[in-house]
């Protein structure tokens with residue numbers, strides 16, 4: 001393969017930095033939305049808030065326009081991210097005592113001090129399950 005022109009290498013290095021920043025920014029956003037999901041589940045608020053989403057989309061479309069980014073792309077991107085957040089919120093709501101009501105149902109009384117839900121990456125300890133080996 002031929003040598004990479006220095007300008008291409010420089011631009012790619014910049015792209016790599018930007019991509020890393022995007023990943024870090026998204027990780028921070030998901031840390032914040034995780035807490036929102038726990039709070040919503042604890043008080044019985046529904047996972048999605050379409051009115052809030054409408055405001056976010058309108059705001060981001062405006063920012064995108066000012067920044068020279070395609071507003072349609074900005075909307076698609078934030079909609080994609082929010083859809084994933086809602087999926088996480090729904091998972092939290094399904095395990096919280098103050099789980100979100102389904103349509104037409106009143107909200108359950110929230111537990112006074114519902115513990116925060118944490119994500120487990122390792123094996124889950126089930127009471128009465130197989131004792132750990134070793």
Ligand SMILES: O=C(O)C(=O)C[C@]1(C(=O)O)C=C[C@@H](O)C=C1
Nearest residue numbers: 033036048049050052053082085
């Ligand atoms: O602000 C909220 O209520 C959230 O749950 C966060 C968030 C988001 O990711 O920005 C996600 C789902 C809602 O529909 C609206 C916004």
